[in-house]
Amino acid sequence: SYDKRTISWMARMNKNDAYPQQFDFTGNIIFISNKSLDKMDEALLTRSLVADLSMTPDEKVSRMSHILDKILPEYKMDVKKDALSFLEKKKNDVELNIRMLIMISKIRSTYPKKWERLAEYTIKSIK
Numbered sequence: 001s002y003d004k005r006t007i008s009w010m011a012r013m014n015k016n017d018a019y020p021q022q023f024d025f026t027g028n029i030i031f032i033s034n035k036s037l038d039k040m041d042e043a044l045l046t047r048s049l050v051a052d053l054s055m056t057p058d059e060k061v062s063r064m065s066h067i068l069d070k071i072l073p074e075y076k077m078d079v080k081k082d083a084l085s086f087l088e089k090k091k092n093d094v095e096l097n098i099r100m101l102i103m104i105s106k107i108r109s110t111y112p113k114k115w116e117r118l119a120e121y122t123i124k125s126i127k
Helices: 004-011 042-046 057-066 077-090 098-110 115-126
Strands: none
Touching: 057 077, 077 098, 077 115, 098 115
């Protein structure tokens, strides 16, 4: 047996059509991309609602500072602040992201005497 939507969909197909000529989409789609707008396919951009959420390095540092207490709650705040301060100094040389903040925080916690040298090496190797 067919429900009302199936019948409506079938009614819009011609006898020899492999696919319907049109259909009513009733679902939901969430599309998230970490690509910049200039790297997105034009067909996708012209067929969708676009919200550019890109941030400047200063905005990224600010956002990270606002959520610092939520990241790695098992780590001391001074460790995370040191990591963020380190990344703020490097903000124009690296692609800042939360994963990098987490990585540098872990390095800072694990190697308290030589963490800056290791952090420097880490961010250079990621480039």
